[in-house]
Each structure stands twice: as structure tokens, then as C-alpha cells.
Amino acid sequence: MADHYSSFERGGKRWFLQRITAVFLIGVLAFHFVLLHFVNHAAEIEFAGTQARMGNVGYFSLMWTFLVTATFHGVNGVYNALVNQGLDGTQKKVVAAVLTVASLLLILQGTRVALAMSGVL
């Protein structure tokens, strides 16, 4: 049998949240790709179409939740990969702080973009 490798300590809070967000992202990432590449072709996307989609409260909520969960899942994954490679002590704290700030800025900017797309801003 092949060995099982993971960057996460099983049973921990970061491991659990990574799995929970993964379950959500599996469906939403696939939906996002299909909708914006196969149903609507990316080359034909115009602001009006984007605004029509983002004007729908359900779609807007799904995309905003997608932004937050993808940011958490991605950044938490990077952090755990670095910890798994031996990141420790002060460096670990600095990396955690930098990644947290980067995540918050991404979510803030993503929210601005979502509001602009929906016509609110």
C-alpha cells in the first residue's frame, strides 16, 4: 500500500477547517469554471453580463462566500505547507501575520470588486 502523506496534523483545527472549506470549494470551483468558461465563454464576457449575474443576491452571496473560503483554504494551505517544511519560532509568527494581512486585504478588495460588479459601488 502506498504511504499517506499530508502537510496537516490530523484532527487539528486548521486541518478540520481545511477539510470543511474543501467540501464547499469542490462544488463551487467546478460551478464557477463551468459557468464562466463553458456556459458563458470568457472571451464573450462583458460588464453588463457580469452585472446581471452579480445583481442576483443568491449568486452574489455564493461568489462572496467563494472568495472568503478560497482565500482561507489557499492561505491556510500555504501556511501549513511552510510549517510542514519546518517553519518555526519568530519566522512562523511573522509569516502568519503577513498571510493574515494578505488574506484580509484580498477579501477587502474582492468585496469592493463584487460590489462594483453588482452596481452598488
Next chain:
Amino acid sequence: MSQSYDRGTVESFGRWREFSAGMWAWILHKFTGWILVGYLFTHIAVLSTSTQGAETYTATLQGLEALLIVRFLEIGLLAVAVFHILNGIRLLFVDLGLGLTAQDKSFYASLLLTAAITVASIPTFLGGAL
């Protein structure tokens, strides 16, 4: 049951010829994860043109889509996303203790399915660009 491993061996990438299927799955999941999180930041940066007005947003997106290299990068992104999703499902099953004895086979299945979906999507991604 999962097995413990020698961290020194895992991180000695020079010994890649000795890596097992599970090790390759771990490396590819990390590799695709780094690409996806990098793309997430890039994606929001590009979509930020929507804050500059409708014309800027439409012109930016259509300008990028007019570049053939962008179409090929999108195919690469699809391959990366599909593998990360399929191997992610495999990891969820492994963590639940399901299919542990076939985890190497499920890794190969993830690779094959990723290749099939990617190849099948090429006409859609290159449509109008060639």
C-alpha cells in the same frame, strides 16, 4: 492505515525516482495548490478593473482573451484546478478512512480523469482564438 514517514526522505527531492504514488500525489497537490492561490490573487487584481468602469473591465477581459497565450494558460489552469479537485476528493476519502488500500489507484485515476477533461476542453478554450 496511514504510515509515518522519514521527513528527511520526503524532503529529499533528489530521490524522486524512489517516490511512491502517495508521495507524488502529495507533491502535485501542493504544486497545484500554490498555483491556485497565486491565481486567486491575480484573478482579483484583473477583476479589479471593474472598479474603473464598465468599459475598462470589458476591454481588459476581452483584450486578455484575444491573446493566444492566455487561452493556453487557461487550459493549464483548468488542468491544475481539476487535478486539485479530484485529488482533494481522494484526500477527503482517505481522511475518512475510505479506500485506503486503493489510494495509489485513485491517484492514477485522478491523473487520467484530469487529462481526459483537459483534452476535451481544449476546443472550448481555443474557440475563436485560432
